[in-house]
Amino acid sequence: MATPREADRAPSSSSPADVPTTASLPEESAPSSRATEAELLACVALMRMAEPGERVMGRLVRRYGAVAAADQARRGVLDPEFASAETKRARAAGRMPALDRLAASWAARYADPVRDLAEGREQGARLVVPGDPEWPTQLEDLGDERPYGLWLDGAVNLRFACLRSVAIVGARAATAYGAQVAAELASGLGDRRWTVISGGAYGIDAAAHRGALASGMPTVVVLACGTDVCYPTAHQDLFRVVRSQGVVISEVPMGSRPTRPRFLVRNRLIAALSRGTVVVQAAVRSGALNTAGHASELNRHLMAVPGPITLEVSEGCHDLIRQGRAVCVTSVQEITELVGTIGGDLALERRGPVHPRDALNDETRRVLEAVPSRVGTGPAAIAVSAGVDLTTTLSCLGRLAAAGFIDQSDRGWRLRREQDR
Amino acid sequence: MATPREADRAPSSSSPADVPTTASLPEESAPSSRATEAELLACVALMRMAEPGERVMGRLVRRYGAVAAADQARRGVLDPEFASAETKRARAAGRMPALDRLAASWAARYADPVRDLAEGREQGARLVVPGDPEWPTQLEDLGDERPYGLWLDGAVNLRFACLRSVAIVGARAATAYGAQVAAELASGLGDRRWTVISGGAYGIDAAAHRGALASGMPTVVVLACGTDVCYPTAHQDLFRVVRSQGVVISEVPMGSRPTRPRFLVRNRLIAALSRGTVVVQAAVRSGALNTAGHASELNRHLMAVPGPITLEVSEGCHDLIRQGRAVCVTSVQEITELVGTIGGDLALERRGPVHPRDALNDETRRVLEAVPSRVGTGPAAIAVSAGVDLTTTLSCLGRLAAAGFIDQSDRGWRLRREQDR
Numbered sequence: 001m002a003t004p005r006e007a008d009r010a011p012s013s014s015s016p017a018d019v020p021t022t023a024s025l026p027e028e029s030a031p032s033s034r035a036t037e038a039e040l041l042a043c044v045a046l047m048r049m050a051e052p053g054e055r056v057m058g059r060l061v062r063r064y065g066a067v068a069a070a071d072q073a074r075r076g077v078l079d080p081e082f083a084s085a086e087t088k089r090a091r092a093a094g095r096m097p098a099l100d101r102l103a104a105s106w107a108a109r110y111a112d113p114v115r116d117l118a119e120g121r122e123q124g125a126r127l128v129v130p131g132d133p134e135w136p137t138q139l140e141d142l143g144d145e146r147p148y149g150l151w152l153d154g155a156v157n158l159r160f161a162c163l164r165s166v167a168i169v170g171a172r173a174a175t176a177y178g179a180q181v182a183a184e185l186a187s188g189l190g191d192r193r194w195t196v197i198s199g200g201a202y203g204i205d206a207a208a209h210r211g212a213l214a215s216g217m218p219t220v221v222v223l224a225c226g227t228d229v230c231y232p233t234a235h236q237d238l239f240r241v242v243r244s245q246g247v248v249i250s251e252v253p254m255g256s257r258p259t260r261p262r263f264l265v266r267n268r269l270i271a272a273l274s275r276g277t278v279v280v281q282a283a284v285r286s287g288a289l290n291t292a293g294h295a296s297e298l299n300r301h302l303m304a305v306p307g308p309i310t311l312e313v314s315e316g317c318h319d320l321i322r323q324g325r326a327v328c329v330t331s332v333q334e335i336t337e338l339v340g341t342i343g344g345d346l347a348l349e350r351r352g353p354v355h356p357r358d359a360l361n362d363e364t365r366r367v368l369e370a371v372p373s374r375v376g377t378g379p380a381a382i383a384v385s386a387g388v389d390l391t392t393t394l395s396c397l398g399r400l401a402a403a404g405f406i407d408q409s410d411r412g413w414r415l416r417r418e419q420d421r
Numbered sequence: 422m423a424t425p426r427e428a429d430r431a432p433s434s435s436s437p438a439d440v441p442t443t444a445s446l447p448e449e450s451a452p453s454s455r456a457t458e459a460e461l462l463a464c465v466a467l468m469r470m471a472e473p474g475e476r477v478m479g480r481l482v483r484r485y486g487a488v489a490a491a492d493q494a495r496r497g498v499l500d501p502e503f504a505s506a507e508t509k510r511a512r513a514a515g516r517m518p519a520l521d522r523l524a525a526s527w528a529a530r531y532a533d534p535v536r537d538l539a540e541g542r543e544q545g546a547r548l549v550v551p552g553d554p555e556w557p558t559q560l561e562d563l564g565d566e567r568p569y570g571l572w573l574d575g576a577v578n579l580r581f582a583c584l585r586s587v588a589i590v591g592a593r594a595a596t597a598y599g600a601q602v603a604a605e606l607a608s609g610l611g612d613r614r615w616t617v618i619s620g621g622a623y624g625i626d627a628a629a630h631r632g633a634l635a636s637g638m639p640t641v642v643v644l645a646c647g648t649d650v651c652y653p654t655a656h657q658d659l660f661r662v663v664r665s666q667g668v669v670i671s672e673v674p675m676g677s678r679p680t681r682p683r684f685l686v687r688n689r690l691i692a693a694l695s696r697g698t699v700v701v702q703a704a705v706r707s708g709a710l711n712t713a714g715h716a717s718e719l720n721r722h723l724m725a726v727p728g729p730i731t732l733e734v735s736e737g738c739h740d741l742i743r744q745g746r747a748v749c750v751t752s753v754q755e756i757t758e759l760v761g762t763i764g765g766d767l768a769l770e771r772r773g774p775v776h777p778r779d780a781l782n783d784e785t786r787r788v789l790e791a792v793p794s795r796v797g798t799g800p801a802a803i804a805v806s807a808g809v810d811l812t813t814t815l816s817c818l819g820r821l822a823a824a825g826f827i828d829q830s831d832r833g834w835r836l837r838r839e840q841d842r
Binding site: 050051101104105106109177180181259260261305306307308309315318321322327328329330331334365366369370383384386387388392 | 472522525529530601602680681726727728729730735736742749751755786791804805807808809810813
């Protein structure tokens with residue numbers, strides 16, 4: 001089937017001649033056809049030419065399909081109708097339209113997609129593009145910032161793995177407490193058959209991936225560099241295990257180095273792939289809070305784990321909670337209650353231990369409090385001390401003795417020792 | 422002036438003959454007269470006869486004044502009109518009326534108030550009763566559970582000390598973290614001229630008192646036993662310092678031992694005296710949460726400090742936050758913002774460090790990201806890597822060099838090292 005899946009969103013009246021104006025396809029809730037090689041090549045070319053999350057490119061692809069969009073970008077010449085709409089849009093937003101420059105930069109970055117695709121496959125990765133069976137359809141929520149395609153390297157089907165998934169993100173400079181919490185939440189989520197998604201960084205990310213792997217469930221590493229680039233270098237072993245039990249993914253071409261802006265745009269994928277994001281430790285200004293922001297914008301559940309107020313990496317979490325942006329979560333159950341199906345994953349309300357004293361009525365409790373612990377005392381003294389009349393006191397004492405709270409000594413009533421009960 | 426201050430709430434039509442039916446007094450916002458010796462003696466007798474917070478006694482005192490109420494209680498015979506109203510009230514609430522038994526228990530506990538008063542004064546304490554200049558008028562919020570009187574032992578005027586006050590409460594089994602947080606919040610509040618109120622117990626309470634003392638401000642210990650009883654015994658030195666710099670108070674007679682129910686009713690005083698309560702560490706079922714409940718009921722601000730989710734003593738705080746009952750607070754400023762005057766004590770929003778990169782526009786930032794850190798690179802390669810056209814790249818490079826971000830080597834542009842900036 002050779003239909004560009006993106007074309008279904010384009011009004012057929014404005015479709016250029018080189019894009020088939022097929023009637024709109026049914027909603028792609030369960031896509032079942034593979035992309036053509038031409039489409040794959042177009043997406044690979046787009047990933048090389050445009051920065052991820054570039055909205056103008058996103059709209060170009062949505063309007064003309066990947067193949068035509070890649071062709072326009074390669075030539076550095078955009079359809080005049082599209083160009084004028086974009087120029088209007090930029091002016092309305094108060095920005096200087098710089099469309100020519102943008103198109104020229106796309107053209108300048110063009111590289112042979114045949115070689116790119118072959119190189120990726122040689123590295124053991126597979127390319128998944130919108131409309132593919134393995135494409136996670138929740139990425140459609142990103143709208144104009146949807147990725148052009150994803151490189152996947154791992155044993156697991158990305159789309160299935162993400163159906164029940166939670167993102168756990170946080171500080172690279174995590175403390176032992178933070179790492180422990182991330183690992184335990186992740187393995188607890190795994191035990192409940194949830195997939196954990198994170199960014200593969202030091203600290204919270206790594207702890208979360210490791211916790212998930214320990215539970216035997218897949219985990220998804222979303223990289224800001226090519227799937228063939230190991231960043232951070234020390235995570236070579238971690239990523240190797242993830243590839244065998246989960247999947248390492250990226251929206252940038254093979255060999256791409258991670259840059260600061262790429263980390264930030266990468267974060268939208270972590271938020272969009274999952275049903276909710278848990279921030280474990282985060283300084284006030286951090287990548288994790290950037291992911292949190294994406295989660296909110298995408299109407300995903302945003303959760304934050306509290307921690308010691310004496311740590312700087314707690315501040316971001318506490319701010320999210322204080323501002324009412326994130327729900328304070330302290331256990332796996334509290335997380336699954338939010339991201340799970342209603343009724344299926346309800347957190348139990350925490351209860352303290354039940355004391356046998358709780359069963360006593362008010363007067364009996366007052367009498368019990370008036371019974372001395374060592375030397376025995378008579379009922380009259382107990383009645384006065386308890387502020388309860390003698391008759392009532394006597395019947396209370398009988399009940400308390402029967403329940404094993406007190407016993408009688410030579411000198412009167414006294415508390416029964418704990419070990420005797 | 423011999424008017425029973427409580428009489429002003431009693432409808433004069435139903436006042437018994439032995440209580441002067443004075444026209445209602447003006448609101449006691451700034452009481453200036455001392456109670457008569459007869460009133461003091463009546464209150465001392467009430468403190469001996471009735472349990473603190475006993476609502477029936479509270480209503481009796483409100484209706485007839487302390488002197489007449491003490492007289493009825495001592496005789497164990499209540500005014501028939503009052504008794505029938507109370508019986509009706511109990512039936513309406515579905516409780517078995519047990520008024521005779523209650524009155525009998527009051528009579529049984531009667532002790533000579535002259536001796537009680539003298540004994541308290543010998544111990545160095547002073548009795549303060551409703552209407553006294555030192556009576557904290559915010560205790561009126563307790564309604565029927567208002568204390569009959571308070572024993573005070575300390576250098577400081579209770580009413581003034583509590584005008585700007587915060588309660589800090591929490592677990593006896595506090596961790597080092599909890600104790601540190603309680604002490605630091607308390608001393609920080611002291612630095613801002615806030616009085617800290619707590620229960621004098623081990624753990625959070627003691628740390629809070631010590632922190633307050635360290636700031637040089639008064640602190641108020643509210644005991645569940647007589648002010649002459651040192652509970653816990655190990656706090657002899659602490660209470661001695663509090664008496665010299667603050668005040669130790671209690672609503673139970675000299676010599677009274679602390680009992681479990683007394684701890685619970687005592688907690689309402691801690692909540693009522695202060696403008697807000699901060700829970701630092703608390704297990705799910707704990708006295709601190711009981712105080713928290715009182716604070717909510719009294720419409721005082723309720724705050725909780727988060728902590729490691731791995732500690733049991735964090736659970737109570739996190740539950741309060743999760744249920745939306747308490748505001749999550751992490752600093753003195755966040756506390757004073759709530760309990761302070763509007764506008765006078767606003768917490769600053771926390772901000773991360775400002776990076777010089779923030780001043781750069783989008784293109785310039787992309788160019789900066791494309792500049793290598795060690796070996797220099799030419800502008801054309803940078804332009805391609807940044808996805809920015811060459812002309813723009815050149816002008817960006819100039820700006821970045823001027824701002825000190827990059828410099829030129831033999832082989833092209835490279836990042837300037839941090840220490841050179």
